[in-house]
Amino acid sequence: MRGPTALFPLSLTATSVAHAQCGRAVRRMRSAGAAMAGSVRAVARRFLSEYGGGTAGRLKALDAFLLYVLLTGALQFGYCLGVGTFPFNSFLSGFISAVGSFILGVCLRIQINPQNKGEFQGISPERAFADFLFANTILHLVVINFVG
């Protein structure tokens, strides 16, 4: 009698085949995700190693400064969102100081990067630094005027 009994091992086989296929797909996805997560981690690690090796110490110091300014600005903004804008002029002056310093720092970093030398023929690093100091003086003069 080859009826249902014959079908039974067939169905079993099909199921097991399906099961196997299903499991393989899941495993592939998980490994892809793991690979993705892993690849993000790899990218980050790669970036950090390249950064640590490839950038001059001066630039790294400057980057640390920029990070500091960024955090300060973000914290100020967070405070304002959380607690309220009073006094508004003080918040604005602090925030503008952070943003302005960040921008000027970025400009300085671009200008003193030896890899960009081709684009800044007439501006030596010392000149860039002097400009940075001058611009900061004016910015902070306005900031102090406004902080109240």
Added chain:
Amino acid sequence: MPKGAAPCVPGPRLRLEAAFSFLLLLAGVQALVPSHRLAARDLARLRAVLERPFTDVRTAYYSIVGLSSLGVRVADEKAACKFIKSHVDSSSVESLFYAAQAMQVLSGCEVTISNETRELLLAAVSEDSSVTQIFHAVGALSGFGLPLASQEALSALTARLSKEESVLATIQALETASYLSQQADLSSIVEEIEDLVARLDDLGGVYLQFEEGIETTALFVAAAYKLSDHVGTEPAIKEDQVIQLMNAIFSKKNFETLSEAFSVARAAGSLSQNHFHLPIVVVPDGPAAVSHHQPVLRLQVTNVMSQILTQVSVKLDQAKSVSSKATVLQQLPFTLSGDFFELNFMNVKPASGYYDFSISVDGDKRFIANKVELKVKVSTEVGITNVDLSTVDKDQSIAPKTTRVAYPAKAKGSFTADSHQNFALSFQLIDVNSGAELTPHQTFVRLHNQKTGQEVVFVAEPDSKNVYKFELDTSERKTEFDSASGTYTLYLIIGDATLENPILWNVADVVITFPEEDAPSTVQSKNLFVPKPEIQHLFREPEKRPPTVVSNTFTALVLSPLLLLLILWFKIGANISNFSFAPSTIVFHMGHAAMLGLMYVYWTQLNMFQTLKYLAILGGITFLAGNRMLAQKAVKRTH
């Protein structure tokens, strides 16, 4: 001018006459009427000023000649004559002029003039003397009756006048010419009158005077008429201008100086006695009002000096009602009785009100301002009839109860007005004498609360049949009464300018009841002058601030990245091992630190200007030092 009844279709001749009379009426309406004159009081004041005792020849001249212009003689002529003779200064032309003119007025005052005096006077009449001197000399010679060469005097005068253009000089020239003989050709001087008239200032169309003042204007009038009478030609002054001059001169009621009083007296004299223009004034006796008790309108006709004229004829040209514009009377002469001209206006039984009378005065060709408009009031007595008081039921289920009251009795019993019934009053006002219906200006119904002293006044309005009605509806009128219920006395107040018997009549008592829920507990009189509730000043609320803990936490939090920065720098290996102790480096860093310090000081103490000043100094130093330092660094780098 025959005015008679105009036919329905006027022929060409009658149309022309109608047009001419219309124009004349228009002219009469627009013609100027004197607004000022020398009334009896003003005359007394003027005389009082002129009758003051003399102090010298000049004041004597003013007083004597001024009083004679008014037609008044000096009290003691002999004493006056002696005074002048003793005070005259024979060496002064002016003094001689005053003396001569004064003595001419006084009767029986003669003096002999020495030859020297005569020579002096004759010598003064020349082209070298001023117009005033010529005037005084000619006047003195004429006053003393001494012979005078008129032609020479005239030529000297005209020559002098062409050089002196002042108004006063011209006026004196006019008067000088009036002393000269008529055979001399005085026309050139007479023309000066016209020139002077052109120099007068018109003030509002009512007054005409010189800018030099009333005195000059009065002297001009006197001199102009004196000269015109002397030469016999009418002066070139129009009628309206004469009236305007009259208004200006006699508007002055108080005289500050004797010369001013003198000039006004002479002007009054000349305007009441010259040969050409006589302004007249029509004065009603008391107010211009007639009534049944006083049916006669009495008028007086006077000249500018309030001298009564009776040799004239006064005629009423037209009497028109102001309200209906209908002509009530035409062409009726006034009758003379004593000093007054009378007309019995009540004969035509006019309705009460105001009437415009056009009156004309004739009798002398010289009269000016002899067409006068007068507003006459006709008063009457009012009677109240058909006074019905009723209470009308609001639902109109019960017929209204009407009580008739006769003035001046009071209605017996009281009437009620409450939420069910209204109180109504109706009456008629008639003219007692003619029986016509009247609509006076004031028809008030006054309700007076006996207890609280409140009073509310309403106006009773007439309907189309001239029956006055007043209805009191308690629900409509509660705001006026302040919902105060009680017994109110009802008064009827009737009044008008043309009523001789205004009425205040206590008609009845009305008990007014207002619905209870609206009644206030007590009716207080609204006292406006109690202190009002005090206003507390609300200071500006300070902004909501977060608690100090929160802000302190966040301050610490914000400073934490600095810590992170130092750690990072340490980790990176940033150091200051490359620090060179060159002077420029030290100066640069000191300068930069000072700038940062300045920022702090700016925050706490300074203002922008001071900061900029310090910043300029510090910045300059830092810049120079920094420049040097960075240059050295650059040199070090490229090597």
